Structures are given as structure tokens and as C-alpha cells.
Amino acid sequence: MSDQLPHGQHGGAHVPLLEVDHVVVQFGGVTAVNEASFVAEAGQVTGLIGPNGAGKTTCFNVISGLQKPTRGKVRFRGRSVTGAPVHRRSKRGMGRTFQRLEAFGSLTVRDNVRVAHDIHRGIVGLLRPGAKDIDALLERVGIAEYADERADSIPTGTARLLELARCLAGDPQLLLLDEPSSGLDESETDDFGDLLRDLAAEGRGILMVEHDMDLVMGVCDTIHVLDFGSVIASGAPGDIRRDPAVQRAYLGYSDEVPEHELVGASTGAHVGTHVSAVEETRTDLVPVGAATDATTVIPVVPAAPPVPSHGQEPPR
Amino acid sequence: MSSLLSFTILGLFTGAAYAIAASGLVLTYTTTRVFNLAHGAFGMVMAFVFWDFSQRQGLNLFLSLFLVLGVIAPAIGWGIQRFVTKGLGEGPVSVALVVTVGLFVGLIGLAQQVWPPEPRTVPPFMAASGIQLGDTYVTAHQIITIVISIAVALGLYVLLNRTRIGTAMRASVDNPELLKLFGGKPDTVAALSWAIGISLAALGGILLSSVIGLSYYDLTLLVINAYAAAMLGRLKSLPLTFVGAMGLGILQSFAVAYLPSDGFLAGTRAVVPALFLFVVIVAMPQAQLRIGQVKGIVSAPLPSITKSVGWGGALLVFVALLVGGGMSTANLLLVGTAATYAMVMLSLVLLTGYGGHVSLAQLTFAGVGALAYAKLEQPNLAGLFLAAAIAAGVGALVALPVLRLTGLYLALSTLAFGVLMDKMIFQAEFAFGFNGTLQAGRLSILGNAIESTGGYVLVMTLFLVLMGIGLLLLRRGPLGRVLIAMRDSPAACGTLGLDMRWFRVGLFGLSAGMAGLAGALFAGLRGTIGAADFQFFNSLPLLLLAVVFGVTSVTGATLGGVGLMLLPVMQSNNPGIAGLIFAILGFGAVALGRDPNGLANLLFGLGRRIQTVVVPQLRDRLPVLPSRRDADAEDGELADLLPDTPDSTGKVPAHV
Numbered sequence: 001m002s003d004q005l006p007h008g009q010h011g012g013a014h015v016p017l018l019e020v021d022h023v024v025v026q027f028g029g030v031t032a033v034n035e036a037s038f039v040a041e042a043g044q045v046t047g048l049i050g051p052n053g054a055g056k057t058t059c060f061n062v063i064s065g066l067q068k069p070t071r072g073k074v075r076f077r078g079r080s081v082t083g084a085p086v087h088r089r090s091k092r093g094m095g096r097t098f099q100r101l102e103a104f105g106s107l108t109v110r111d112n113v114r115v116a117h118d119i120h121r122g123i124v125g126l127l128r129p130g131a132k133d134i135d136a137l138l139e140r141v142g143i144a145e146y147a148d149e150r151a152d153s154i155p156t157g158t159a160r161l162l163e164l165a166r167c168l169a170g171d172p173q174l175l176l177l178d179e180p181s182s183g184l185d186e187s188e189t190d191d192f193g194d195l196l197r198d199l200a201a202e203g204r205g206i207l208m209v210e211h212d213m214d215l216v217m218g219v220c221d222t223i224h225v226l227d228f229g230s231v232i233a234s235g236a237p238g239d240i241r242r243d244p245a246v247q248r249a250y251l252g253y254s255d256e257v258p259e260h261e262l263v264g265a266s267t268g269a270h271v272g273t274h275v276s277a278v279e280e281t282r283t284d285l286v287p288v289g290a291a292t293d294a295t296t297v298i299p300v301v302p303a304a305p306p307v308p309s310h311g312q313e314p315p316r
Numbered sequence: 317m318s319s320l321l322s323f324t325i326l327g328l329f330t331g332a333a334y335a336i337a338a339s340g341l342v343l344t345y346t347t348t349r350v351f352n353l354a355h356g357a358f359g360m361v362m363a364f365v366f367w368d369f370s371q372r373q374g375l376n377l378f379l380s381l382f383l384v385l386g387v388i389a390p391a392i393g394w395g396i397q398r399f400v401t402k403g404l405g406e407g408p409v410s411v412a413l414v415v416t417v418g419l420f421v422g423l424i425g426l427a428q429q430v431w432p433p434e435p436r437t438v439p440p441f442m443a444a445s446g447i448q449l450g451d452t453y454v455t456a457h458q459i460i461t462i463v464i465s466i467a468v469a470l471g472l473y474v475l476l477n478r479t480r481i482g483t484a485m486r487a488s489v490d491n492p493e494l495l496k497l498f499g500g501k502p503d504t505v506a507a508l509s510w511a512i513g514i515s516l517a518a519l520g521g522i523l524l525s526s527v528i529g530l531s532y533y534d535l536t537l538l539v540i541n542a543y544a545a546a547m548l549g550r551l552k553s554l555p556l557t558f559v560g561a562m563g564l565g566i567l568q569s570f571a572v573a574y575l576p577s578d579g580f581l582a583g584t585r586a587v588v589p590a591l592f593l594f595v596v597i598v599a600m601p602q603a604q605l606r607i608g609q610v611k612g613i614v615s616a617p618l619p620s621i622t623k624s625v626g627w628g629g630a631l632l633v634f635v636a637l638l639v640g641g642g643m644s645t646a647n648l649l650l651v652g653t654a655a656t657y658a659m660v661m662l663s664l665v666l667l668t669g670y671g672g673h674v675s676l677a678q679l680t681f682a683g684v685g686a687l688a689y690a691k692l693e694q695p696n697l698a699g700l701f702l703a704a705a706i707a708a709g710v711g712a713l714v715a716l717p718v719l720r721l722t723g724l725y726l727a728l729s730t731l732a733f734g735v736l737m738d739k740m741i742f743q744a745e746f747a748f749g750f751n752g753t754l755q756a757g758r759l760s761i762l763g764n765a766i767e768s769t770g771g772y773v774l775v776m777t778l779f780l781v782l783m784g785i786g787l788l789l790l791r792r793g794p795l796g797r798v799l800i801a802m803r804d805s806p807a808a809c810g811t812l813g814l815d816m817r818w819f820r821v822g823l824f825g826l827s828a829g830m831a832g833l834a835g836a837l838f839a840g841l842r843g844t845i846g847a848a849d850f851q852f853f854n855s856l857p858l859l860l861l862a863v864v865f866g867v868t869s870v871t872g873a874t875l876g877g878v879g880l881m882l883l884p885v886m887q888s889n890n891p892g893i894a895g896l897i898f899a900i901l902g903f904g905a906v907a908l909g910r911d912p913n914g915l916a917n918l919l920f921g922l923g924r925r926i927q928t929v930v931v932p933q934l935r936d937r938l939p940v941l942p943s944r945r946d947a948d949a950e951d952g953e954l955a956d957l958l959p960d961t962p963d964s965t966g967k968v969p970a971h972v
Contacts, residue, residue, distance in 0.1 A: 090813035102808040
């Protein structure tokens with residue numbers, strides 16, 4: 001898989017920042033995550049997309065330690081953290097935000113970040129207030145104007161940025177962002193995309209669950225698509241957009257797939273057909289780097305596949 | 317051999333009664349996520365109602381049974397679900413616990429008020445009948461109880477697995493919202509399960525009342541046995557609950573039969589259920605952190621340090637005036653008692669108000685401090701702080717086994733701890749002794765013994781003020797912020813790298829240490845202390861009063877301390893309504909329990925209103941006398957002010 005990555009991190013000895021290895025999560029009889037395997041690299045933004053209920057947040061819970069997987073492994077910085085408690089993963093350099101907000105509602109925005117910083121500094125931090133410039137961090141994610149407001153009184157989008165700032169106070173190597181842009185308006189989302197690129201340029205790995213396809217296509221280096229708990233496609237944004245299995249997962253059909261297969265796909269035998277579809281279509285993927293116009297959104301323009309405009313880098 | 321058989325049958329009988337009650341508890345918990353601490357209290361009240369019908373009014377036995385089990389108990393269960401516990405399952409565990417503790421205390425008060433203490437007996441069913449099994453005589457009542465428990469088990473199985481509403485009940489366990497989407501009625505399901513649950517509590521209470529007698533406390537505390545049984549089934553599995561109940565019944569029966577009836581081990585006979593509960597809780601698997609549950613709570617405002625020092629000084633001056641004003645020793649003792657309770661409540665402000673955890677045995681920790689202080693026989697600051705440290709260590713020890721668990725289980729382990737201490741440790745020879753007391757000397761500070769009661773009360777008040785200021789300093793510092801963060805979102809704290817297990821142990825220890833300090837000071841105040849001063853049960857009104865007056869603020873704790881001191885005074889002055897006072901407290905806590913900021917916050921709200929609404933108006937009016945035209949303009953002015961008022965009353969400005 002690593003030879004698809006645009007940043008040229010090749011070589012056999014290369015260890016990805018995060019490896020999710022055949023993870024299975026079952027709730028009673030329901031399989032929420034089914035043999036999912038994917039990686040996230042340092043210095044890159046990796047997208048994790050898929051329809052609602054595809055198991056994205058469950059994957060995040062497994063990675064961050066809030067959910068024990070039924071089977072499978074999670075490796076972080078080359079070591080297995082599968083059985084490690086939540087706080088130890090954080091100490092190793094993992095930070096996450098939540099889809100359903102988990103800001104500390106009765107603290108101010110500034111204190112939210114300050115708490116995170118104190119916790120990060122361990123016992124010293126809890127006894128002596130931190131020296132780090134909290135306000136600079138708030139400035140960086142663009143929520144400085146809310147610094148003195150209670151976290152349960154700020155808009156949702158702002159609270160998501162607050163959760164990001166709180167993560168950053170711990171200086172993590174891997175950021176797990178669960179729908180970070182929902183609640184942000186268009187220009188805020190643009191700024192947010194720039195921020196993500198900046199953070200990645202600092203060498204951090206970012207794994208992001210996101211529904212805003214403009215953002216995902218514009219910012220991500222690699223995208224993994226989950227459907228019914230399985231990874232049905234992985235690749236650069238342009239490839240993902242053209243992937244018929246992905247289109248079918250989002251829309252229930254794909255214009256590259258014959259009508260009779262479409263019927264089979266919508267009656268429930270999803271996972272099997274998808275995986276084989278991926279294998280079949282993989283052979284004619286457009287070469288990496290041939291990213292397309294990033295503003296095209298898969299779900300919105302299903303009938304007309306995007307026209308590849310070769311040689312153009314996705315806007316950063 | 318025959319004794320083994322007879323004790324086994326006795327154990328099966330009590331186990332069967334526990335099983336009936338416990339299955340009701342499991343049913344209500346699984347469908348609504350509200351752990352009903354008052355389950356046993358409902359069983360107790362229903363047993364009294366049954367006595368009233370069948371004995372006092374002389375109704376037919378079966379008619380009485382039908383009225384209690386088929387009409388009154390289900391109606392109460394339905395009503396409680398509809399009007400009291402609805403929606404509690406989604407909120408913080410501490411609120412649900414406080415509300416059901418309120419029911420617990422309120423029901424005991426109600427029972428005492430309606431049926432004042434007098435000897436009452438409930439005859440066993442078919443008292444004259446029984447069968448001879450070899451040397452062992454088995455009463456018909458025992459057989460009936462065991463048969464009924466089997467019938468209940470079968471009935472619940474059929475209900476849950478073979479009926480539509482039962483399927484809906486099981487679905488509601490996992491996701492009531494989803495059930496609603498699929499056309500189910502979670503409210504109906506919840507009400508039905510509470511109706512059945514209370515009915516089963518009633519049945520268990522009635523079956524046991526003929527054996528252990530109609531006692532307010534014994535029947536109510538029997539619920540601990542039901543908890544223990546239900547815990548074995550992890551509050552989910554009914555078959556395991558039945559196994560747990562039967563096992564516990566037999567264990568208890570054998571303990572009575574084979575453990576020595578004197579010496580230290582004699583105490584264990586009374587605490588088998590509490591020990592069982594403790595062991596089962598410790599063996600529970602690791603709890604997953606819940607996401608998306610508790611959100612920010614509007615908390616009481618945090619006063620500035622200058623302000624709190626000012627108020628603390630005012631309190632000291634007030635007490636000094638009382639002391640100097642020639643108050644009688646008896647009343648001074650009451651003031652000292654109030655200061656003690658206020659300090660214990662401060663420990664709850666830390667644990668419950670800031671930390672979001674509930675302790676059901678905070679007075680027991682005070683007892684540990686008092687015991688240590690008396691035993692150390694070092695009536696000086698070193699002895700005082702050592703006693704507090706011992707209480708802190710005990711507190712940490714209670715939290716330690718349940719390190720991996722949270723909320724409900726931590727609270728239940730304090731309950732088991734309280735019962736253990738009450739019935740076994742405090743009564744033991746090495747402690748206070750059976751119904752015994754210990755002498756404790758008045759504290760001496762740097763060699764100066766404080767012998768006068770007035771001076772001692774003043775010193776206690778000083779400790780209270782220092783503790784309050786210390787608590788506020790802690791709340792303002794990084795530790796306090798982490799506490800609030802942990803209460804608001806444990807999951808986020810975990811992902812930020814906080815090892816909450818040790819933090820929780822430390823929090824529990826610190827809180828127990830504060831209570832222990834209060835207990836040690838109390839020992840010095842009274843000079844003679846015994847187990848009766850720190851009865852486990854009194855921890856419950858303490859918790860309730862702390863919540864009613866505001867468990868999030870130092871002011872609330874101080875007021876609550878005075879309230880708890882006044883409670884027995886009021887009861888002894890008005891013995892006719894002693895139960896009613898309890899009932900008012902309990903049901904008052906039920907009404908106020910959803911807002912942990914309590915009455916103190918109303919006070920703060922009033923203060924803010926005066927500052928934001930009344931003071932500006934007064935200022936506007938004072939310079940010139942309002943003419944008629946000004947009075948007309950007044951309305952518009954008020955409207956201008958109104959948009960500001962929600963901000964100043966509803967939302968609390970957060971201090972940095």
C-alpha cells in the first residue's frame with residue numbers, strides 16, 4: 001500500500017505511524033467493524049470516509065482505546081497498543097476529538113485547553129500551573145475570541161475546534177479527528193483545511209473522519225473508504241472518487257457497474273461484492289499523482305464522473 | 317446432618333425472597349438505567365401496607381395480597397417512573413443516586429409517620445402447616461416462598477421472551493431511542509417494568525416480614541442483599557441474579573449456623589451480604605468509558621479568595637459572638653456538631669460536587685477519624701492530622717478495589733463499607749466495643765489545651781473556615797480544573813492522557829481524610845464517642861442535606877451542616893412529626909436532586925439579582941423622587957434590563 005503514497009515513504013523498513021490490522025468489532029450479533037485494515041502516516045492527512053453507520057467512529061474508539069476490539073491489532077509507532085488503556089495511548093502521542101462533543105462544558109474555553117496542558121505535563125502539571133502559551137494555541141485554531149466563554153455556550157463548530165486545540169496542548173504525533181468540520185461555515189472550513197495541512201507539515205499524522213467531501217478531497221493525501229465495517233477502497237483522492245465501489249457505497253449504484261450487480265448490491269450481500277469489485281477495478285486505477293479537480297463531490301454529481309485534469313496537484 | 321438440611325432449607329427460603337426482590341431491581345435497572353436504592357424501602361412500606369390491610373383492618377388475606385401486589389405497588393411503581401425517575405437514566409449517575417436515596421429516606425420517614433413504632437407481627441402464610449423431612453420440619457411459608465420464587469422466575473422468562481412487551485423491554489435495555497424509532501413505546505415499557513419491579517419488591521418484603529419482623533430499617537437494608545444478588549448477574553442477567561440470591565441465602569444461613577456466636581467473627585454473620593456485595597463488585601469486569609453522556613453542569617459560582625476569606629471571617633466573628641454571648645454548653649455543643657457536619661459536607665463538595673462521585677458512607681469515614689483520634693490518645697495537632705490521614709487511607713482502600721469501576725459501583729462499595737463498619741468493625745472490641753464508647757481528649761494546640769467548650773467550638777469553626785478556603789483554592793488551581801474536567805467528560809480526560817483510576821483513589825482518600833478530620837474534632841468536642849455517633853444510616857440524610865443545600869458550594873455545605881444538626885433537634889422537639897421531617901427531607905431531595913447546586917445557588921442567584929436588577933433601579937430612583945412620568949418609564953427600563961437577567965441568573969459566569 002505504501003507505494004501508493006504520494007510523499008515517497010518507501011522502503012521495507014518503513015513503519016507507519018498507525019496501523020489498524022484486521023480489526024473486528026462485534027456488538028452482540030452485529031459486526032460494526034469487519035476485518036478493517038488501514039494505515040495512517042506521519043506528516044500526512046489521511047481521510048476515513050464512508051456512509052453513516054460504516055463503522056468509522058467505532059474504528060476511532062478502537063484506535064484510541066475506548067472500545068476493545070473483538071479481534072485484530074492496533075499498532076502505534078511500531079508497537080502494539082491493542083490492550084493499552086486510553087491514557088497510555090495518549091501518553092504515547094495520540095490525541096482525538098469526538099463526533100459527539102466532549103468539551104468540558106463547565107470550564108471556559110481557555111481552561112479546557114489549560115487542563116489538557118496540565119494533564120499532559122503529568123504530576124508536575126497538576127501541582128504547578130503550566131507555562132505554555134495557551135492563548136497562542138487558541139489563536140492558532142482560530143477561537144481566541146471565545147477564550148473566556150464557557151465551553152457549553154459556544155457554537156458547535158467552535159467547540160470542535162476547541163477539542164482540536166485541547167488535543168494540540170498535548171503535542172500529539174497522531175491526531176484522530178472525528179468530523180472536525182461539521183458546524184463550520186465555508187470560509188472557516190477553508191481555514192481549517194489550511195490548519196490541517198500546517199499540522200501535517202509539522203510532521204504530525206492526521207486521521208480524519210469527515211463528511212465534507214470538498215475538505216476531504218482537498219486536504220487528504222490518502223483516503224480509506226469504509227462500508228459495512230470493511231475497507232472497500234484505499235488510495236489518493238482522485239482514485240477514490242473514480243472508484244465504482246465507493247460510488248456504489250455512497251449512492252447505492254455506480255454507472256460503471258451493470259444493472260444486475262446493482263440489484264445484488266442493494267439486497268444486502270454488500271461486503272463480499274464490494275471487496276471483489278475493488279479487486280477488479282483496482283487494475284485500471286489512474287496513476288497516483290493524477291489528482292483531479294478536488295472540488296467535485298462524489299455524492300452530488302454521481303452521473304457524470306469527474307474529468308481528470310492530469311498533472312494538477314490538489315490545492316493545499 | 318439434619319441441621320445441615322434445615323439450614324440449607326432456611327437458606328433457600330431467604331434466598332428465594334432475595335431473588336424475588338432482586339429480580340425486580342434488575343428489571344427496573346435494565347430497562348431504565350436507574351439503580352433504585354430505595355427498592356428495599358418500597359418493599360418495607362408495602363409490607364406495612366399489607367400488615368395494615370390484613371391485620372389492622374382485618375381484610376381477607378388474599379384480598380390484601382391482591383390489593384398490595386396487584387394494585388398499590390404497581391400504581392406506585394408506575395407513578396415513580398412517570399414523575400420521579402423518568403429521564404434520570406441518561407443523566408449523571410450521581411443525580412439518580414441522590415434521588416433514589418431521597419426516596420429511601422423519605423419512605424422510611426413516611427412509614428414512621430403513618431405507622432408509629434409499636435410491636436407488629438405478620439403471621440407466616442399457613443402458619444400451622446408444614447411437612448416433616450426426616451428430622452427437619454419445613455414450614456409451609458418456606459415452601460410457599462420457594463415455589464413463588466420459581467413462579468416469578470418462570471413468569472419473568474415468559475414475559476421477556478414470549479411476549480411483545482417483553483421483547484420491547486429487552487430492546488429498551490440497549491437503546492430506548494431506537495425502540496421509539498421502531499414504533500415501540502419506551503415510556504410504557506419503563507412504567508411497566510417499574511410497576512412489576514415495585515410489586516416484586518413488595519412480594520419480597522411481605523414474605524420476609526413474617527420472619528424478620530416489621531422493622532423500618534431491617535427490611536429496608538435487606539435491599540443490600542438484593543443488590544449483592546443482582547450484582548452477581550451484573551444487573552443484567554436474571555438467571556445469575558437468582559443463583560446469586562440463592563447462594564447468598566445459603567451462605568448467610570450457614571454463617572449463622574457454623575460461625576462462632578461470640579468474638580470478632582460473630583460480627584461477620586451480620587455482614588455476609590455486604591461482604592458478598594463487595595467481593596462481587598471487585599470481581600466486576602472493567603467498565604468501558606461512556607461517551608456522550610454527561611455534559612457541562614451549571615455550577616455554583618466560585619467566589620474570589622478575598623471574598624471567601626471575608627465570609628469566613630464573618631462566620632468566625634459570628635460564632636465568637638455566640639460563644640462570648642454566654643451561650644449554654646448544650647447549645648455550644650450543637651454549634652460544634654453543626655461545624656462537624658459542615659466539614660463532612662465539605663468533603664462531599666469535593667467528592668460529589670466537584671468530582672461527581674457519590675459516597676453513601678461519608679459519616680463512617682468521620683467515624684474512622686474519630687476512632688483513630690480516640691485510640692491514638694494524642695490530643696494535639698499531630699494526633700489530629702494522623703487521625704485524618706488514617707481516615708484518608710481507609711477511604712483510598714475502599715476506592716482501590718473498585719479502581720476500574722465508576723459511578724454506581726463506587727457508591728455501592730461505600731454502602732457495603734458503611735454496613736461492614738457499622739456492624740462489624742465499630743462494634744468490635746478493638747474499636748468502640750459492643751455498644752461501647754471511648755474517651756477522647758480536647759485538642760491542644762502547641763501545648764495549649766483548649767478546655768472550654770466555647771473555645772473549642774471556635775477552633776472547630778476555624779478549621780471549617782480553613783477547610784472551606786483550602787477547598788476553594790484547590791478548586792481554582794489545576795487540580796480543581798482537572799476534577800471538573802473529569803466530571804464533565806471522563807472519556808476526554810482519558811484521551812488527554814489522564815490515568816483516572818489513581819486520581820479517583822486520591823480524590824476518595826482526600827475526601828475521606830476531610831471527613832476523618834471532622835470526626836476527630838467531633839470526638840474532642842464530645843469527649844465520649846461511640847459507634848452510635850457515626851451510624852451508617854445517618855450518612856444518607858447527610859448526603860441529602862448536602863445536595864438540598866448545594867453540594868457544589870462551600871456555602872451550601874455550611875448551611876447543610878446547620879440543617880443536619882437541627883434535624884434531630886427538631887425531631888426530639890416534635891416527636892409527633894419525627895417521621896414527617898424525614899419524609900420532607902427525603903422527598904424534598906427527590907424534588908431538588910436534579911440540581912446539585914441546591915438552595916445555596918438560589919441564594920447566590922438572589923444576590924446577583926439584587927446586584928443586577930435592584931441596585932441599578934435603586935440608584936436610578938434615589939437621586940430624584942420618581943414622578944408619575946418616571947413611573948411610566950419604569951416599565952421600559954425593566955424591559956431593557958430583562959435580556960440581561962437570564963445571563964445573570966440562569967448562566968453562571970465562569971471565573972478564571
